[in-house]
Amino acid sequence: MSRQSDPAFWQLTLTLPLDQAMQIADLYEEEALTVSTQEAVPDGSLWRLDILFEQQPGAELLHRLPPETEFDLAPLIQKDWVSESQKMLPPVDAGRFYIHGSHDAPHPAASRHNLLIDAGAAFGTGLHETTFGCLTALDDLHKWRRVRHPLDLGCGSGVLALAIAKAWNISVLASDIDPAAVEVTKANARRNRLAPLLTVVEAIGLQNRLLREQAPYDLIVANILAWPLMKMAPDIAAALDRTGVLILSGLLGTQEVMVRKAYLEQGLKLKRRYAIGEWNTLVLCR
DSSP: OOOOOOEEEEEEEEEEOHHHHHHHHHHTTTTOSEEEEEESSTTSSOEEEEEEESSOOOHHHHTTSOTTOOOEEEEEEOOOHHHHHGGGOOOEEETTEEEEOTTSOOOSOTTSEEEEOOOTTSSOOSOSHHHHHHHHHHHHHHTTOOOSSEEEESOTTSHHHHHHHHHHOOOEEEEESOHHHHHHHHHHHHHTTOGGGEEEEEOBTTBSHHHHHHOOEEEEEEESOHHHHHHTHHHHHHHEEEEEEEEEEEEEGGGHHHHHHHHHTTTOEEEEEEEETTEEEEEEEO
């Protein structure tokens, strides 16, 4: 008889007003892997807060919750479903970008930007709405904007960093909190013969000496999640050149208002929105 896989992660879920959700999220800022919020009811009076932990949280962590707070705590079984399912993924058409796996042939047209991407353990095949939205935004940006000094913050598989390098033929700095993503990005850069144009570092947000030294950037792409995008708004805005362009994704349409508010407070205004399914990609400028 086969034994089930041990839980790799644990998720704490609560439903409560937004201000309370943000206060509770702050309680677990140091221990949580990710924190995400989304509207639980259409009128916005209640929000769902999901907090992901690498291990089962003990009594000390749970006791931080206000008395009588209702919550659900459940394990998430680790599955390398991305690697297992990649053979079934179709190529992705996003403007001039054509993203395909090693099981598919590149696009024959010389005008297309072919990218061979195998995500492995990292996020980002181009198929997800957030990545597709960023690729579409980059393709549109290429039509009117020259980019010289870009940053891909939270690069995942490296698809966006590689897309920038391919379209503009420039060097790109990319970072991710996950060391596996850093290695996958480097491997994909080699597959696409773009390794000389990519510098990839492991970093928590912008807390890396190289990222700080290289600022400001005239393009920052951050396809992460709504909560870290909000928390990093001051740092991201400070790292963006005065005339730079910021592309944000990883947020649900229901989360756009609070993400935009965080960046409006930093002087960045919405220039364009790409709504794809339930997910939005935002292009912001000063």
